[in-house]
Amino acid sequence: MGTAYTPGLKVSPGTVIRKQRRLPLKGKVLVDVGDRVAADTVVARTDIPGIIQTVKVAEILGLEPQEAIAALQVKEGDEVVAGQVFAETKSFFGLFKSECKTPFTGTVELISNATGHVGVRLPSKPVEVTAYVNGVVAEVMEDEGVVVETYGALVQGIFGVGGERMGKLTMGVSSAGAMLTADCISSEHAGAVIVGGAGVDLAGLRKAASVGAQGVVVGAIVDTDLVGYLGHDIGVAITGHEDIPTTLILTEGFGSIAMAARTFDLLKSLEGRDVSINGATQIRAGVIRPEIIAPLDAKPDQVAEWAQGQILDIGTHIRVIREPYFGRLGEVTKLPPELVEVESGAVVRILEAQLDGGETVVVPRANVEIIEG
Amino acid sequence: MADINSILATDCGSTTTKAILIEKQGDEYRLVVRGEAPTTVEAPFDDVTVGVVNAVREVEELAGRRILDDAGHIIIRDAEGADGVDMYLSTSSAGGGLQMTVAGVVKAMSAESAERAALGAGAIIIDVIAVDDGRKDYEKVKRIRELRPDMILCSGGTDGGTVKHLVELAEMLVSADPKPRLGIGLRLPVIYAGNKDAREPVKEVLDDRVDLRIVDNLRPTLDRENLDPAREAIHELFLQHVMQQAPGYGKLSDWVSSGIMSTPNAVGKIIQTVAEQMRINVLAADIGGATTDVFSVFEGTYNRTVSANLGMSYSICNVLAEAGTSGIARWAPFDVDEAGLRNTLRNKMIRPTTIPQSLRDLRIEQAVSREALRLAFEHHKTLARSLKGVQTVRTVGEIMDQKETGATLVDLMNLDMIIGSGGVLSHAPRRTEAAYMMLDAYQPEGVTMLAVDSIFMMPQLGVLSTVQPEAAAQVFERDCLIKLGSVIAPVGKMKPGEIACSVNIDGAVHNVPFGSLKLVPLSVGEVREVTIRPGGKMDVGAGRGRELTTKIEGGAVGVIIDCRGRPLALPDSAPARIEKLREWHAALGLEVE
Numbered sequence: 001m002g003t004a005y006t007p008g009l010k011v012s013p014g015t016v017i018r019k020q021r022r023l024p025l026k027g028k029v030l031v032d033v034g035d036r037v038a039a040d041t042v043v044a045r046t047d048i049p050g051i052i053q054t055v056k057v058a059e060i061l062g063l064e065p066q067e068a069i070a071a072l073q074v075k076e077g078d079e080v081v082a083g084q085v086f087a088e089t090k091s092f093f094g095l096f097k098s099e100c101k102t103p104f105t106g107t108v109e110l111i112s113n114a115t116g117h118v119g120v121r122l123p124s125k126p127v128e129v130t131a132y133v134n135g136v137v138a139e140v141m142e143d144e145g146v147v148v149e150t151y152g153a154l155v156q157g158i159f160g161v162g163g164e165r166m167g168k169l170t171m172g173v174s175s176a177g178a179m180l181t182a183d184c185i186s187s188e189h190a191g192a193v194i195v196g197g198a199g200v201d202l203a204g205l206r207k208a209a210s211v212g213a214q215g216v217v218v219g220a221i222v223d224t225d226l227v228g229y230l231g232h233d234i235g236v237a238i239t240g241h242e243d244i245p246t247t248l249i250l251t252e253g254f255g256s257i258a259m260a261a262r263t264f265d266l267l268k269s270l271e272g273r274d275v276s277i278n279g280a281t282q283i284r285a286g287v288i289r290p291e292i293i294a295p296l297d298a299k300p301d302q303v304a305e306w307a308q309g310q311i312l313d314i315g316t317h318i319r320v321i322r323e324p325y326f327g328r329l330g331e332v333t334k335l336p337p338e339l340v341e342v343e344s345g346a347v348v349r350i351l352e353a354q355l356d357g358g359e360t361v362v363v364p365r366a367n368v369e370i371i372e373g
Numbered sequence: 374m375a376d377i378n379s380i381l382a383t384d385c386g387s388t389t390t391k392a393i394l395i396e397k398q399g400d401e402y403r404l405v406v407r408g409e410a411p412t413t414v415e416a417p418f419d420d421v422t423v424g425v426v427n428a429v430r431e432v433e434e435l436a437g438r439r440i441l442d443d444a445g446h447i448i449i450r451d452a453e454g455a456d457g458v459d460m461y462l463s464t465s466s467a468g469g470g471l472q473m474t475v476a477g478v479v480k481a482m483s484a485e486s487a488e489r490a491a492l493g494a495g496a497i498i499i500d501v502i503a504v505d506d507g508r509k510d511y512e513k514v515k516r517i518r519e520l521r522p523d524m525i526l527c528s529g530g531t532d533g534g535t536v537k538h539l540v541e542l543a544e545m546l547v548s549a550d551p552k553p554r555l556g557i558g559l560r561l562p563v564i565y566a567g568n569k570d571a572r573e574p575v576k577e578v579l580d581d582r583v584d585l586r587i588v589d590n591l592r593p594t595l596d597r598e599n600l601d602p603a604r605e606a607i608h609e610l611f612l613q614h615v616m617q618q619a620p621g622y623g624k625l626s627d628w629v630s631s632g633i634m635s636t637p638n639a640v641g642k643i644i645q646t647v648a649e650q651m652r653i654n655v656l657a658a659d660i661g662g663a664t665t666d667v668f669s670v671f672e673g674t675y676n677r678t679v680s681a682n683l684g685m686s687y688s689i690c691n692v693l694a695e696a697g698t699s700g701i702a703r704w705a706p707f708d709v710d711e712a713g714l715r716n717t718l719r720n721k722m723i724r725p726t727t728i729p730q731s732l733r734d735l736r737i738e739q740a741v742s743r744e745a746l747r748l749a750f751e752h753h754k755t756l757a758r759s760l761k762g763v764q765t766v767r768t769v770g771e772i773m774d775q776k777e778t779g780a781t782l783v784d785l786m787n788l789d790m791i792i793g794s795g796g797v798l799s800h801a802p803r804r805t806e807a808a809y810m811m812l813d814a815y816q817p818e819g820v821t822m823l824a825v826d827s828i829f830m831m832p833q834l835g836v837l838s839t840v841q842p843e844a845a846a847q848v849f850e851r852d853c854l855i856k857l858g859s860v861i862a863p864v865g866k867m868k869p870g871e872i873a874c875s876v877n878i879d880g881a882v883h884n885v886p887f888g889s890l891k892l893v894p895l896s897v898g899e900v901r902e903v904t905i906r907p908g909g910k911m912d913v914g915a916g917r918g919r920e921l922t923t924k925i926e927g928g929a930v931g932v933i934i935d936c937r938g939r940p941l942a943l944p945d946s947a948p949a950r951i952e953k954l955r956e957w958h959a960a961l962g963l964e965v966e
Contacts, residue, residue: 025552051514052548054541110547114540114574119548159723223715235691236682237722254719283687283723322727323717323734344735345802346728367727 009156009289011263017154017293018138021129022145024048029140037131037148039166039276044129044145050122053104057087058116060100065116071100072118078108080120132164133276134295152295153270155251155263157217160279160290161230161239162247167193167214169267169275169294176264179256180218182207189213193275193292195267198258200248202228209245215277217267217292219252219259226254240280240288247279249290257327260319260371270294312365318353322367329371330355377841381432381440381447381458382833383425384636385412385465385625388662388686388725389796390421392428393830394436394458395837395848402844404852407828408432411726413621414467420621421467422628447628462840463629464832466636466661467619471495471611474522476502476546478529478538483567486592487528489676489756490566490600494607495635497664497681502545504529504538510545517549524610525551525561525583526603527575530568532593539571543578550582560584562610566591566603586610611635631840637666639835640794641677643849644668646838648675650846653789656815658746659831660795662686662725665749669757671782676757680749685797686725689718689741696744703943704740704813706954706965707733733966735802739810742797746814754781785818786864786914792854794826801825804929805892805961808857812933816941818864819914820905820923823857823930856897858928862935863911873936874913875906878925885936888953890960893934895927933961 027046031037058068071087074080080102087100102120110119131137135150172184172194180196182203189211196204196218202225208216209229227233230242251263275294282288312318316332334352340362341347348364355361380395380402390412394405408431413424426445433440439456442448448457473496477484480503488501499520502513517525525546529539546563553561563583565575572587579585588602626633634642640659648655648670657668663684668677682691693701693715702709717737721727729735758781793799793811801807807825817823830853838845863874867887876883878893878901885891887908895901905913906920915921925932937957944950958965 049550051511051518052544054510054544054548110544110578112540112544112578115537115544117541117544119544121548159719222712223719224712233690233694235694236688237690253723254716283725321720321724322730324731326720342730344729344732346730346735346800347802348728364728364730367730369724 009158010154011156011260011266012154013266013269014151014296015154016149016151017133017135018147018149019132019135019293020141020145020147021132022141023129024127026143027127029143029146031137031140031146033137033140035137036135037137038134039131039274041131042128043131043137043148046127047124048127049124050106052109052119052121053106055086055100055102055104055118055120056116057100057118061087061089061098063089063116065113068116069111069113072111074108074118076108076111079106080108081105086118132278133293134274150293150295151298152293153266154294155217155266155292157249157251157279157281157290157292158253159237159239159283160247160249160281161226161234161242162215162244162279163240163242164276164278164280165193165214165247166274166276167191169193169195169270169273169292171195171268171271172216173197176219176261177258180204180216185211185213187211193217193277195264196259197264199256201225205229205246205248213246215247215249215279217249217251217277220250220255220257221248222256223254237281237283239282240278242279247277249277249279249292252327253321255327262371267292312351312368312370317371318351318368319371320353320355320363320367321369322364325355325361325363328355328357330361333360377459377844379450379458380460380462380837380841380844381429382462382830382837383428383464384639384830384832385414385421385424385463385467386636386661387467387664388412390424390428390467391829391833392425392432393828393833394432394440395844397844401851402841402847404828404830404848406432406435407830408435412467414619420624421465421619422621422624425463425625425628449630460630460840461628462631462833462836463625464634464636464639464836465619465622465625466664466832471607471635472497472499472520472523473526473607474498474500474502474517474520475526476528476542478504478535478542478567480506482595483529483592485756486598486600487526487566487603489598490528490591490603491526491607492679492756493600493641493675493677494604495611495637495641495677495679496607497679499681502542504541510548514545514549517546517551521552523553523562524607525563526607527563527565528567528591528603530571530590531595532569532590534568534570536568536571536574539567540574540578543575547578547582562586564588564603564606564610566606608635608638631836634832634836634839636832637677637679639832640666641668641675641835642838643831643835643845644792645670645675646842646846647790647792647849647854648673651790654784654787655790655792656783656788657792657794657831658749658798660685660742660745660749660793660797662796663688665745665795667749667753669753669783671757671784671787674757674782676753676782678749678753678756680745680752683745683749685738685742685745685795686721688722690722692741692745692748693718695748700744701737701740703950704743704954705736706951706958707736708947708951709737731966732964736966738797739801739806742810743813746810750815754783757782785816785821786912787819788817788821790822790824791815791817792824792826792831794829794831796829799826799829803963804855804857805963808860808930808933809957809961809963812860812862812935813941816939817860817862818939819862819912820921820925821860821862822926823860823928823933825855825857827853827855856926856928857930858895858932859925860933860935861905861913861925862939863905863907863913864939865907865909865911865917866938867909867911872908873911873938874908874934876903876934878903878932883934885934887936887938889936890957891934891936892930892961893932895925895932897928899927900924901926
């Protein structure tokens with residue numbers, strides 16, 4: 001036994017999925033525990049208060065702060081409209097008058113004696129949270145949101161871009177090793193989540209976006225194609241907020257890597273189903289992985305616990321995830337316990353594996369991940 | 374406190390949790406064994422203590438004795454106990470660190486002092502707001518809202534100075550109505566460390582709206598900084614608010630014998646101790662997966678910066694974005710396919726715990742590290758500087774040197790030691806590689822000692838130094854600090870091939886031509902007095918063209934005479950550059966691929 005890289009990614013044909021749907025600020029929850037909700041049902045709503053705009057009354061009227069406050073014609077809590085006279089002063093026996101008008105519509109929230117400034121809070125903006133997946137409200141967090149529970153298939157990717165989307169899952173290629181190219185995509189894919197195999201190129205992504213596909217799920221992408229699609233480079237692996245028409249989820253990595261057979265076969269079995277996807281990824285503490293969720297019709301009486309199966313043993317099927325054998329599949333043949341020096345000079349725990357081409361190689365254990373046979 | 378004979382200390386990094394066991398052997402404390410395991414703050418574990426237990430289990434196996442009880446808890450032994458340890462300590466940087474916004478009145482003065490205070494307390498600065506930062510009020514308000522910092526440090530005005538601007542800053546915070554990143558419904562902690570005369574009016578504006586703490590002014594007069602009260606308040610709030618939110622920290626807090634310390638704080642502590650005890654100027658870097666921290670002590674002034682998005686795994690693609698593929702490829706002693714390089718680095722980002730198997734892959738990773746270290750150092754130089762706005766009486770010499778207030782404190786010619794820490798330096802398969810990376814990234818000038826943290830344990834020793842300073846000092850000196858050897862690097866430029874410096878070591882004269890490197894064997898602990906004769910107008914510390922008699926010391930690598938010139942210029946054309954890099958690798962006894 002030993003340690004393989006464990007991204008902890010779930011690929012499950014049937015599991016209980018709970019999604020927390022939370023408002024950014026406290027607000028109103030619109031559903032009750034037990035309610036059936038669709039992915040696009042609004043479950044909670046709030047108003048995000050507008051920002052406060054400062055009107056520098058003292059400076060505008062050329063007065064000391066205390067004098068400016070004395071000249072005010074509004075008090076805290078008053079509603080004001082743009083153009084309304086805020087403060088007025090008369091001088092020279094009332095012959096000359098200077099006035100200060102508010103350029104903003106909103107509510108007077110702050111009157112500062114120290115500065116002679118008045119803060120006007122702009123009108124609030126409504127924010128809604130949807131259920132995201134078809135399911136049942138399992139829990140209500142008072143004033144904050146809900147937990148939606150569903151039974152369904154769950155596939156977690158390793159990296160994604162773009163936010164939450166819903167669509168019908170459609171296979172774009174027939175094998176896990178095939179590339180999703182522009183030729184595979186047509187207007188019939190409008191609103192769909194298209195599954196490719198080993199990867200998608202830039203033209204394919206642009207075609208998917210142009211026909212109105214909601215998402216693309218593939219094994220890998222060449223980095224320059226991703227940058228081309230986004231229009232900018234990605235520095236830190238915190239994604240999900242990109243302004244892109246089609247969410248992209250990678251199940252394996254960068255370059256050209258066939259989608260794991262188990263993942264591909266599971267997605268194929270879900271063809272035609274409504275799925276919810278999210279490309280949001282955060283590869284740091286509090287990790288977030290992109291996901292594809294396909295709610296299923298009936299939950300069996302007993303749901304098998306999802307087994308990670310992350311124990312390395314003789315015969316375990318692995319994929320090498322680093323050069324010089326990057327992307328190659330194989331089977332573990334030896335697990336020597338002692339530390340071994342590899343070519344780079346690093347002294348590490350290794351394994352021996354027979355790769356799919358027949359050759360036997362030595363690989364650091366940290367550089368493989370376990371895949372289903 | 375009873376006799377402390379056995380100490381266990383862990384550091385929970387963003388990628389790896391490291392555990393060390395220190396024991397008293399005779400009269401001195403020594404490192405016994407070290408274990409490590411992946412950090413477990415994410416699914417499926419969501420509990421930092423799982424990684425701690427895994428790392429301690431490795432320590433148990435290697436030390437051949439029991440430290441964990443059957444329930445997987447660390448045994449703190451009583452007087453007669455054979456199992457367990459006498460003390461358990463921990464540091465942590467997992468959980469995303471402390472993210473702060475700092476605000477001040479004048480960007481180059483109070484806001485900059487606030488920035489230094491926050492960085493020194495171990496924070497990552499996500500925005501610096503100042504009355505004169507050029508942004509409109511509504512833009513600042515929008516920014517505060519979007520960023521959702523863990524806390525805000527508000528400063529400005531010397532004591533007795535402006536009140537109005539501070540009230541304006543407070544009003545702006547009210548406008549933004551900021552919410553903390555963690556914990557919906559909680560009030561955002563705000564530390565006020567500005568003009569004491571503005572405390573009451575600021576309190577009036579902020580008191581009911583945020584969790585306000587008032588501490589002494591961090592810039593009471595223009596020529597004085599008083600950063601410690603603000604730093605202490607930050608640290609206290611960090612422990613109360615932020616660390617508690619990270620999965621498993623509550624449990625870990627119950628296990629430790631003394632408070633959990635943030636990793637950068639702990640490293641800063643040990644660096645300051647080294648500088649003080651050895652009376653030297655020190656520069657240190659801790660390059661991690663997500664961030665690179667840089668610490669310096671020049672003439673007793675301590676500075677720390679964190680480059681939050683420069684690191685070797687999670688943040689590796691940010692190094693790529695900042696340096697560009699050509700910036701990284703320029704350090705590789707072979708042709709690099711740029712598209713392939715991008716894919717390789719992206720794959721490292723998404724699978725951060727993989728390690729280089731081939732020599733070529735290692736050279737690429739070390740090329741990235743040079744850029745990460747260099748960029749973080751550039752950042753450090755801009756913040757580690759003298760106070761701006763201070764009126765000083767300058768000598769004619771200083772005027773000629775164009776020294777001014779606000780100049781960087783980092784003076785490479787007067788730097789005595791560079792200490793490298795973090796996986797890529799501490800675990801470099803060959804110590805020469807660590808020296809070479811630091812040489813390229815920092816380009817030390819004159820005579821400088823290079824050192825590494827042997828197995829990456831400065832954080833643990835930092836926290837230990839707060840409770841057992843003697844044990845920390847002994848282990849640091851004997852087991853942690855590995856001296857690699859002195860570097861002699863003349864500053865200036867000459868024609869290639871001309872002798873840039875001559876050094877007589879043990880009767881052998883080493884004439885090193887410009888554009889080349891030479892490694893002279895000299896073992897650990899060997900000290901020699903040498904006379905260095907610079908060629909032409911080169912400067913080794915005594916002035917241009919002047920010879921210098923000084924002491925040099927050997928180390929795990931030896932003495933490196935670096936006559937590649939300062940600033941180091943690589944040939945523009947790829948074939949010429951590769952040829953030069955291969956020559957330098959060979960001079961240091963390193964293979965290329």
